[in-house]
Amino acid sequence: MIGNVGKKASAMANTIFYQYGLLVAIIGFLLGRAMILSELTPFVLPYLAAVYLLKRERAGIAALSLVAGALLSYHGQIVFVLAAIITFVLVQKVVTKFITKRTSFLPYTVFIASMMTRLGLVYAMEGLVTNYALMMATVEAGLSFILTMIFMQSVPLITAKKIQQPLKNEEIVCLIILLASVMTGTIGWMMYDMTIEHILARYLVLLFAFVGGAAIGSTVGVVTGLILSLASVASLYQMSLLAFAGLLGGLLKEGKRTGVALGLLVGTLLIGLYSEGSAEVSVTLMESMAAILIFFLTPKDLITRLARFIPGTVEHSKEQQQYVRKIRDLTAGRVEQFSTLFQTLSSSFQAFPQTANEEEDERETDYFLSNVTEKTCQTCFKKERCWVQNFSKTYDSMQKIMTETKEHGEIKNQMLLSEWKKLCIKPEKVIQTIASEHEYYQVNQKLKRQVLESRKLVADQLLGVSRVMGDFAKEIQKEKQAHHYQEEQMLDALRSVGLEIGHIDIYSLEKGNIEIEMSISADNGHGQSEKVIAPLLSDIVNETVVVKQEEPDFYPNGYSHVSFNSIKQFVVETGVAHVAKGGAWVSGDCYSTIELGSGKYAIAISDGMGNGERAHLESNETLQLLQKILQSGIEETIAIKSVNSVLSLRSTDEIFSTLDLAMIDLQDATTKFLKIGSIPSFIKRGSNVTKVEANNLPIGMLQEFDVDVVSEQLKAGDLLIMMSDGIYDAPKHVENKEMWMKRVINELKTDDPQEVADLLLEKIIRSEQGSINDDMTVIVAKVKRNTPKWAAIPLYKAPSFTRKKAQRAASFS
Template sequence: MEKVERNLIESPIGEVDFDGTKLELSNGVKKLQLKIESILFKKGLILLLIGFLLGRALIIAQLTPFALPFFASVYLMRRDRAPLALIGLIGGAATLSVMNTAYTFFISFLFLLAFRITKKWLRDEVRALPFYVFGTLLLGKLAVSYITAHQLTVYHGLMASVEASLGFILTLIFLQGLPLLSLSKRKQSLKTEEIVCLIIMLASVMTGTIGWHFYELSIEHVMSRYLVLLFAFVAGATVGSTVGVVTGLIFSLASVSSLFHMSLLAFSGLLGGLLKDGKKIGVSIGLFIATLLIGMYGEAHGSLTKTILESSAAILLFFLTPQSFTEKLAKYIPGTPEYAAEQQQYMRKVRDVTAQRVAQFSTVFQALSNSFSQYSGIADEEDTERELDYFLSNVTEKTCQTCFKKEYCWSKNFTTTYEYMAKIMHEMEGNNQSLPPNLSRDWSKHCTRSGKVIDAVKQELTFFKANKKLKKQVKESRRLVADQLLGVSEVMGDFAKEIQRERENHHKQEEQIFDALHDFGIQIEQVEIYSLEQGSVDIDMTIPYCQGMGECEKLIAPMLSDILGEMIIVKKEECSKYPNGFCNVTFRSAKAFVVETGVAHAAKGGGLVSGDSYSMIELGSGKYAIAISDGMGNGERAHYESNETLELLQKILQSGIEEKIAIKSVNSILSLRTTDEIFSTLDLAMIDLQDAKVKFLKIGSTPSFIKRGNKVIKIEASNLPIGILQEFDVDVVSDQLKAGDLLIMMSDGIFEGPKHVENSDLWIKRKICEMQTENPQEVADLLMEEVIRSRSGNIQDDMTVVVAKIQRNTPKWASIPVDISKKEA
């Protein structure tokens, strides 16, 4: 049998038959559903049906307040369908009596007459409509009472006022409820008022079925219980019981004999909603239990059988209701899973659109960067030749135009003359406007106005150099813009990828962690896992008040570290302010390494303002940046330049732009910002806290040193200070740090400070190696003290030294082994 089933499943023919039949059946159901919706909603027949039922609906067995509010609402909102609604109302009234038929037609005509006459004075038709209905019903009821009874009594006035008041309220309800019967896709959820209005309208429509029976089963009882089942299944106990109470109340107003059913409907809505986790069967069981309990106490045994049969008929209709209908209804009711899924899908669409727009902006910036950085060698050569032609044309315009040998030089000996003048131009440009004697002699033989030509070349050369420098600055500015646009493009591209990341479902892992901690004896209220990615774990927990015992840091974090196979620490903790409350704790992945720093600095001559600046900051990308900048000279201006350099660099690095692009941007900004010859050095070290790799980017700075045990390693690079050149390449020196290493960075005041020392490298290395301490602050203080001692206590220059110690991040509490598979969690 198993082989037969497997062959049948794996058979292509069988698969096509089953799938084809299922698909054909599904398409047929959809077509039938669309056809029914088209007939009922698009053609307006649903209004005809509702009008028919409302036309025969009564309150207290004699009032008909439903007809005019329904007709007035349809006339205002769907004027083209108003005739269908009026036909339905008159048809329904005709099933009661001829008098009701005439009354329905009369008050509808009276309303139309009054509304059309006074319409031009109305500012807000929607707000005025209930008052029109109230006045029309009051006058119409009084007129009919006077015609039939030939007098008006207090009773007649009281009944007319009651019907008019009900019409006023029902108009407000129908104005809210009618739009919900359309096929238009609603983007917003149903408000509580709209849900109540919809229930009242549906219950009012069902009062039109009072007196109808099918095989001795009351249609109004079957339909009302079906309505309660539907809403209890879709929205739960709260809405289900509300539907039961409202429906039962309206039925009891229509018929006093239906008062007993209000408790049945309310109780069945409550039980059905509580048992909705059992799907349709659970909701149906709730109705059966309510029917048995209320039926046994409310009526005789014979009526109990009839009540059970009516509930069975309602359950049958409930099971025949398509799932697509209940899912569509649930999407608009807050609190349902379908509504949550719809909201999540909407948020996902918003997220995708946002990510797409950000990615498009990233592409735009990438294209702009490419357009700014496209410079080819051929174009540069063409520009050089064109500039040379312009240069020589300006020279010849001032000298050769009035020369009698012009024809001889430029017509017969063009190549020779051109080459001579080009050579003169290049030689004077490279030799500070002086010519070699042999070239000057040869040119004097060739040209009768050689001296005048040389003077003209000197004059034009000044303008040529200025123009060339200006073009170089423009070119460098374009490269700066290109690099910055490229950096922004990369940052926006990464941001678009981050937007598209969703919170993954970790229900299984949450339960495993919950059970593991619970088995260990730790009480946990809730566990929410946002990320389990290696190095970026993010877990939130809610625990009972721990009385300040440090349970999270001492127990939970070590256990999570053992479960997840990586170091977990308490990132944030919000403790309850009262003993019976809860604490919210956030656990995150710890960095593999930590950096401990020490700084020593002094201004020239013991002053208060130093030209050196330093910065130490942990970037969000898991990197630690240490930077020293030395402004040219001393005092406030040097301090301003160095501090400005570090502030610009820090802001650019925090935005996520690469280090090399950040330094080039700072250099270009400082060089283009002012014409003053104020420059600054930059010494930057970027330490990766996950693997302890370090990148050194040195711009005009002194060497750095790494102390590893008794060994001292020198790190240096060759670059001019920031702001001197507008175009330069940043040399990046990479190294691998180890736990226990000391990184020493210093300004030139420390490196070049020792007096009577020929080799500063060896002196600094020896002093670092001789130090017995590994405390960063002590190393910095001792090194500065040694330099000052060598100068006999004099501080000849601004001095700054930063020492960083690399250590493994070991938690305060050791991990506690837990009996759970790491792979599962």
């Protein structure tokens, strides 16, 4: 109930202040009363000009409130205010007709109107314009010129119902100048010997010091005190008091409102005793206490809303994070929409349901027999007897002939042929027509199969893209968790041993997926990050951490940017040996070894059909396509199908490539083998050698094929030997090549990958008396436990590290 009343009251206040222009009228009234240097009113025209430019429908209210303020003020400048408003309107009408850039020219319009009005009034009252009057008119017009540019930035900040963007430092200063100018309109207002402008000025300093800290608080104090001292020379000491109070209050903001209030009291006592003496300090203290009372009565919601627009505040950071989160969620949502779109397109490209096959076959048979009868029976004089009196018998017989022709190419069933000759007077012509029509039928069926296969291939590719985009959307929605406490603890721990660390950002503390970034001082290439910092971090997080990337001189101060990640459980060491046919320069075999970003290691061999440059181009293009698709994150089987479709549709030449792909997971050493037209691979574990094979046609031969995936679990120390057919098929004198290759591999006494590859190639060439009858390539990969170069370095009194579940911050205890 109370909440509803509060919401209604807030809505009513917003309506009155913003929709009906009450706030514009209040500010105009106080600026109409404001005066500086005892005779100048430079606030009137800038405020009217800013409202006229930004909210023209409120210009009338602003003009009336300015006149009302001048009429009820102490300075007696009502004539100048009225004349200045009228002059500004006339000059603006003239400027509008001849100047297109009205916004840029507006300060000049204000300057001209102020100068003309002041000099005109002086001349009308005194009959001449003295040098002093000219100087003061110029000062007033110059201040009006400057205040116009300031008010153009600050008026929207207090007249707009909602501010969308955080304030810049210049906008904050402009806002303070406007508020301080408004306060000068309260000069002369007293309450129990307390000056209202002093109370409001100190309240303003308290508010901004509490929200923005020492820098903002002291800035507000200086600007507010300066404008108040210009309005009243007796308030000159207020600039020192407000600036000092803003600085102290900002420094003590960690003590909440009490700390900021204490800063104002200390500043009041020190400056008050120094400026006015002990006799007058009681009034100054009362003014400060009144400001503190208003400050404590200020709703927390108002302070929070103000803090959201001040850079550097916690509320501003949360607002920025919320904005970034909104943009991230919006981007992820759009990516998910595209993922859903591709999934829908994939479903639409799927083949028709199997239930419709029987109807489709019947329809195809009807079309086939219709074409046959059109060429034969339509001109026969006995067609009525065959197709009207004996329809079922004629149709069944022709269907049997069609089936017999389809299966055997001719009619081998003599009984069927005999019955047909009894039934039809032109049996040979009908049989020839069926055979001829059957060729077109087969071509049509082949085209239909190709269309269906293409549809299936496109569907698989679209589904693969959909999955990649879906995973990408999930990655986008992952945000950096707040690890402020852990970052501070880690920073203190590293600095305590003498390391110069700029800052630390912890992105993930998940087991096996730690991500830490930091800035460190340049070490002139001594490897400080790898040799010292990574081992120290490993001790802190109880997990081996290594340097992922280091960028020297990344920051303007010369510091380097270093990224640390959890170490992979396994590493792969490879060795390659290859030679072209006949010892030529160009080999038709191509190979690739690459560590993918997903924590997998890919080894591939492609053998183009034939030898030489053409085969090399084919196999190289196959691997290049495969590598790019795998790096995009698409699953291996879909990647191979995509490469196959590109190669099969690219050219009508019968140029094919084999592909032998092994994908090793570096976390658990599980390996997937995808063999497309390639020969077997071998795994050597100790004295045991096992064969890995799968049956698939070469890539590019068919548009649609099933990829046979073989999975194997590798262990540390295993050797994986992959080879092209030039190695496997080279020994012509060997009948059982599998057993021969196993024996050769088992007899090798070394486990160094490069030595194994070299010895295998040498053994094969020697077995053929030095002749190289085909391109030969062998890749040997050794799976090893990932042992870091540097052990963990224990820290003295290092903070113990604990990981907690999601939704709860992990902490150093």
